[in-house]
Amino acid sequence: MVVVLEPTKYQETECKHFWVIESPSGPTSDGVCRHCGEAREFRNSLPMTRWEGEADKAKNRAATEAAATTSTAK
Numbered sequence: 420m421v422v423v424l425e426p427t428k429y430q431e432t433e434c435k436h437f438w439v440i441e442s443p444s445g446p447t448s449d450g451v452c453r454h455c456g457e458a459r460e461f462r463n464s465l466p467m468t469r470w471e472g473e474a475d476k477a478k479n480r481a482a483t484e485a486a487a488t489t490s491t492a493k
Contacts, residue, residue, distance in 0.1 A: 436457065440450035443463040451458050 434452060434455040434457065436455070437453040438450045438459070438461075439453050440461050441448045446464070447460045447462055449458065450461050
């Protein structure tokens, strides 16, 4: 008995990249996807961000002052 298998039409629409990135040397490093060979440049540091904005600082300051007022009122 001979079984003939027909090839399945499977087409991947998007690669799930597995980046291999060179060691940091300067502001960027080159990387290549191990699966599809796509090349890309990666930044070696994050851009400057505001972790705590002015509104957050004011809210934290108000909470600290309220806690201090409550503890001294007791």
